[in-house]
Amino acid sequence: MRLSVLSTKGGVGKSTIALLLSKYFSQNGVKTLLIDRDPLGWVSNLAKIKGKGLLASIVDKEEDKQTYFKEVKTKDGGDFYILKLYGDGARFYVDLDIIRRDEKLYKKN
Ligand SMILES: Nc1ncnc2c1ncn2[C@@H]1O[C@H](COP(=O)(O)OP(=O)(O)O)[C@@H](O)[C@H]1O
Numbered sequence: 001m002r003l004s005v006l007s008t009k010g011g012v013g014k015s016t017i018a019l020l021l022s023k024y025f026s027q028n029g030v031k032t033l034l035i036d037r038d039p040l041g042w043v044s045n046l047a048k049i050k051g052k053g054l055l056a057s058i059v060d061k062e063e064d065k066q067t068y069f070k071e072v073k074t075k076d077g078g079d080f081y082i083l084k085l086y087g088d089g090a091r092f093y094v095d096l097d098i099i100r101r102d103e104k105l106y107k108k109n
């Protein structure tokens with residue numbers, strides 16, 4: 001099952017809902033991966049993922065550092081994972097372009 005939390009409006013609770021849903025599902029036995037697609041990486045920041053997102057890591061050839069992935073342990077049991085996809089500001093436009101033009105990088109993505 002894949003759920004998307006989307007809105008063009010900022011500050012309406014997308015990140016909060018995504019985090020609470022991840023917590024709820026993981027505590028109820030559903031294997032959960034929260035993919036943070038916010039260009040500002042807000043959820044990742046809350047989860048203290050401070051390094052580069054996956055896209056920037058691929059372009060900079062730093063995927064092995066795995067700064068874009070974290071396991072979150074909730075107090076009441078139930079762990080889930082967060083994948084920081086972008087979150088490195090405006091460079092994501094440039095990175096997407098680089099990846100689209102490079103077949104090897106594109107396949108990795
Ligand atoms: N149901 C709610 N009631 C009150 N405040 C909320 C609620 N959901 C989120 N907030 C607060 O509103 C602010 C914006 O929420 P956030 O989840 O970051 O929005 P978005 O991801 O859409 O930008 C945060 O300070 C958050 O704590």
Ligand SMILES: [Mg+2]
Pocket residue numbers: 014015016038042043
């Ligand atoms: Mg948000």
